[in-house]
Amino acid sequence: MAAVQKTIDTVSALEAYEHGFVTDIETEFAPKGLSEDTVRFISAKKGEPDWMLEWRLEAYRRWIAMDEPDWAKLSYPRIDYQDAFYYAAPKEKDGPKSLDEVDPELLRTYEKLGIPLKEQAFLAGVQGSPKIAVDAVFDSVSVATTFRAELAKSGVIFCPISEALRDHPDLVRKYLATVVPTTDNYFACLNSAVFSDGSFVYIPPGVRCPMELSTYFRINASGTGQFERTLIIADKGSYVSYLEGCTAPMRDENQLHAAVVELVALEDAEIKYSTVQNWYPGDPDTGKGGIYNFVTKRADCRGDRSKVSWTQVETGSAITWKYPSCVLRGEGSQGEFYSIAITNGRQQADTGTKMIHLGKNTRSRIISKGISAGKSTQTYRGLVSAHPKALGARNFTQCDSLLIGKDCAAHTVPYVEARNAHCTFEHEATTTRLSDDQLFYCQSRGLDAEASVALLVNGFVRDVLQQLPMEFAVEAQKLVAVSLEGSVG
């Protein structure tokens, strides 16, 4: 019917990617391709200790013996790992730099993206928002980290991981790869060999981090992959809320992004990790270009009563392969996963979570909202498992899929493994199509087609949006609307 076509057209036309510009800046690359020399080059660039280089080389040797996984419901041509740069960094002058010394071109880039790199500035468009510390990662290096001095007063360490390797080697060594082992999977192993930057966070015992921390990832250089590594440690009884954002220019080529994020929560600690992922999704009509996003994110709720909450808003990337997970090791620990994934055009997403219940009376909660439009495909893939000792484990899972138009697809693949008789797992799943009746109802009240879709979709994802830090909820709400632009008309 006419109205359906209208809906589809509006959602697809809205797909105007506003972060698709390129920053013109002099860039230094590693030699193209991947070899032990590339690994040595990156390690040397970072001035890393010998043990770190050895660790990387070991990862590289293991990686070349591994096969790329093919179990996800994704289809893409084979990636030529030799046809990419593994290190790209804006050329810089010598010496350590303060915020004032950051290349103005970079400052302008982040300003354009709405990310404040000045300590007096707050998030664009949010009046009176609380302070947010930002680590800005541009291609392979961190270019600025704000509010470090203020954070240091509380004992909080927030810095690029390359710097943490130099300044806090013992901390890094103690925790690195203890959540995601080097050989955990193909992409994590690749990351271990070539990761170039990312954020490091340490919250000392009993400290409630005084502000939101965030890292903003930007891929700029052409033909470059981004391999960042983030490590967050919340010591006993501490709390931190952390947000990451990602964008990239529009290009015809596919660029690889393979990150590893490790979270460690000790006794009574809580980590809230939010992601707003808006990598360039590729051309909506031809499917050309876009980021291949292969990410391993895992939290270890190591201490008793610890808690980790993942919230993600996934709107970008041509391919998304991502399962932020929780290992619920501590007694009474809790894991949460709240997800909004939106695919449009030719995007493909295979995403979900794993909740591994190891300790007694551990609890987890999964709320996943998938929205497919255009010719996109989306799969929720989740594992909930309880080991023999995880007596009293509880999980609640809710997976809702919303379809817009007739050319998209949604799949739900839940795996449930209960290896003791004293756990309670609940699973609910729904799939609905955005109805013409609802659309007409909204329109008859004065909303145009685009506003109607945005309202309906925001209603659909409301439970999850409420989990985001307030400062970002507004931004995410807008992003939801923008990602669906053009899916109705």
Added chain:
Amino acid sequence: MLNISNLHVSVGSKPIIDGLSLAVPAGEVHAVMGPNGAGKSTLSYTLAGRGGYEVTGGSATLNGEDLLTLGPDERAAKGVFLSFQYPLEIPGVPALTFIRTAMNAQRKARGEPEVSAPDFLKRVRAAAANLRMDMDMLKRGLNVGFSGGEKKRMEILQMALLEPRLLILDETDSGLDIDALRIVSEGVNAMRSPDRAMLVITHYQRLLDYIKPDRVHVLAAGRIVASGGPELALELEREGYDKYASSSQSVAAA
């Protein structure tokens, strides 16, 4: 105010409205009654601009302005309001958000400033009190888990707040018990004014005991086959629609 002239409407190439003419002057309430399948809902959807209802001839104007070329949201901004026979559920969108979004969208289209939050809340409280609605209901997902009667009250609440000029009530009495019917009717009657026109579409005369029409029209086989004063509704109640069946035979299947 509302002028419909020789209107023809098809749904999926099947003619449903077949030469319908009707005029509702400002300040008047007109009832359109008719048997099932006469085209009553088609008429209301066509006036509101729903997709899939193809106008193959004739015109419909509001204060001389052509309605049929406008999108549904544009018609709403011009003052057209349809109270749905089956109001939709909008999960996750509280009624307050929904109505405020709609109100501001209409205001924007008319070049008016947005309603302020305190002003909006004040109006909602007053309107909800008139319809004996609990404010808590307005904070939940719109119409989600509401009874038939609650949904109809929500329609009238929206109507009261959006202050339309042409009010179309499509089978508003269906699903209402006597108490709800009285409250809803009071809400509708409160909106009668010299600069509004109202089209009350109903199968039963019952609603017209509460909302007194100035004129009653009988819709059969896609056109108006009889018009009269309020007494016509009583006659229909007594004698049924059989009398008009002959004229509806040609499109009986509709």
